Amino acid sequence: MVRARTSSSVCLLLLACLACLASLAGCSGEGARAQSSREAGLTAHRGTFRQRLILSGELAAERGEAMNVPRTNSFQLTIRWLAPDGVPVKAGDPVVAFDNSQFSSDLEEKRLSAAQAGSDLATARAGVKTSASERRFNVEKARSALEKAKVDAAIPKDLLSLRDYQERQLALKRAETDLAKAEEVLRSESKVSDTDVQVKRISLDKSRREIHTAEEAIDALSIKAPRDGMVIVGSHPFEGRKLQVGDSVWTGMAVATLPELSSLMVQANLSDVDDGRIKPGMQVVCTLDAYPDTTYRGRVVDVSPVARESRRSPLLHYFPVRIALEKVDTQRMRPGMSVRVEVLGEETKDALLVPRAALDLSAGGPRVLLASGGAAPVRLGPCSVDTCVVESGVSAGTRLRSRDGRAG
Template identity: 40%
Template sequence: MAIAILLATCARPAAPFEPAAVTPRTELEVRRGDFSGRMVLTGELRAVRAEEIIVPRFAGWGAQIRWLAADGVGVAAGARVIEIDASTIAGTLEERRLAVLTAGEEFTRQEAQNTLDLESRGFALEQRRTALAKAEIEADVPAELMSRRDWEDRRLAVERARVEFDKARDELEAARRATQADLNVRSIALANAKRLLAQAQESLASLSITAPRAGLILVADHPWEGRKFQVGDTTFPGATVLRIPDLQAMEAEAALFDVDDGAIAVGARARCTLDAYPDRSVAGTVTTIAPIAQEAARNSLRRSFRVTVALASTDPVRMRPGMSVKIEVVTVDLRSVLLAPRVAIDPAGHPPRARLVGGRLVAVELGPCSNQECVVASGLGEGEKLSSFAGGVR
């Protein structure tokens, strides 16, 4: 029975072949309208203003972070936000205390030595003064009472005593100046040691840093690790470790790769859309473009220009620094120009060509193009009918 059915089926006449229906090409039209070219950049939000929390000056070059407030948490004014390990500084503090004691002892020793030296030279001066006075008394004896030789010897003794006295006086003055200079050196050394000790004491007291005002904590990027600061990192005086941003004024920051240099300009309009809220957009304006391209990452071959976009408005509730944002920058803005569908244009030709209804190709001069349309500078008129190149270029 099954064989009979199979034979009956095979014996039926085959249906005639019908080719698939060919969809006619859609007729397209040159129209007049506005044209806007856009470049899409990827960036993130950042605060226009922020309170920076920096590592204070302390004794030594660097010290480790012992505790750090979590990134993104809110803090009150005066709350502890960072603590620096004080072990290294404590050791330095003891060294500087010892330096102060040593400098003080040196100053005292120099002062005593100066006193002894000046007293010795003062005593020598008094001896020379007494000797001069004695010589002058002996020289005052009338010449008639002694031989002329004795009288001349006494006169010569006066001159010698006066020279010795002047010499002792000059030596005393020189010693006073020298000892004062030595004492000044010791005094400066002592003052410097005390200053360094006070600096170390202040550093030790300032290693627990508090928030200057209430706000949101943002941990800063480590300058050479390619990540944010974290507990255990070695930091140095003057380094910015934390920031408290002002959420009332935000801006967008993006990277323009060097291959696109010149594609956008300062003053260009932009539309910023947060990835977290794709249904909400904010108008913006390109305010700065860095003059020098920098590496996107350490040892990277890619380089980019830093672009800043000022936002027309800020939403402190939804917007947070670091949120990713898509930035559409207007690169071309033309009004009332001829626009032709891109599918009817062969831009690779020399010159570019447009395909009219019927298949004829005409040379055209093109302006900028988008994914859908091209600006036609010449070669076509408003209302002309075109056909798509989807079937191939003849």
């Protein structure tokens, strides 16, 4: 009885062990198949290759209204107030205001000068009127004296003594001379007085023009939005940042822009070491860093023939690249957004491809790592991030291994 129970327990134990071994074998088989599946890509194979070049860039508007520093008597101005970057505005809303304290002070001085010029003009006119009255009186007085002298000189010579007759003739000539002199003084002094009044009138007009110019300059120091849109604050030309309140700016400098969002394009940078790899007309795929799950297609419009110096280092240079987008998403896209640009080169069909992980580039020339443990020298064509074209040195179907020892 006891022997029977013992035999039964041993059988149950053996069956349990067999079940565990079967399950372990099954797990081992699945793991091997998964490992084999993962390593199947480490082979030289035929396929279509398309070279891709990655660039960094940002969105920029080709059209828009620039708000520049106005032309005034002062070449340099200071920003007193500035709308926040990216804020939406309506037509007529203030965008930027410059410090006008100096202009206001000058305006007050010009108004005082104009008031003084007006007072001087009024005084000159009053003086001219008084002087003209006196001179006209003198002319009339001289004319009356001449008429009296004519009457006295008209008495016949026979009725007067020779002396009286001669004195009356001299008095007539003297009266004629006095009248001519009075009339000449009236004419000459009238011209001088009119000239003086004219000078003072010109001075007053000049002061009024200066006041008008100063008022226009003060009005121009406050720039308003010409239409509805979004404000994009300009960049500081030397410090690599956005402009801010307190910065000094110069005549003609763009302080802010009101971009036309429908004209957004991508401004990318091509390193000088990649010169010649991009040409106008090449297709691109753009990805906004803020929306990595959405791509936008476009094409290269222009590659600058002149390299520019990078702000990060004077040893680095780049070529500006302009990229037109097939579709502009005005709901998401904003000027200044960073963009990842993937430039698509020409397709090569039926090319012999090997993974970059199976290449050894540290030796004198490129070598492909074989699954058998050796390495074979190869001649490489163009490469992408993870794949290279092999022109010679290995055949399709050759099993390879990665640099970490994993075999295909």
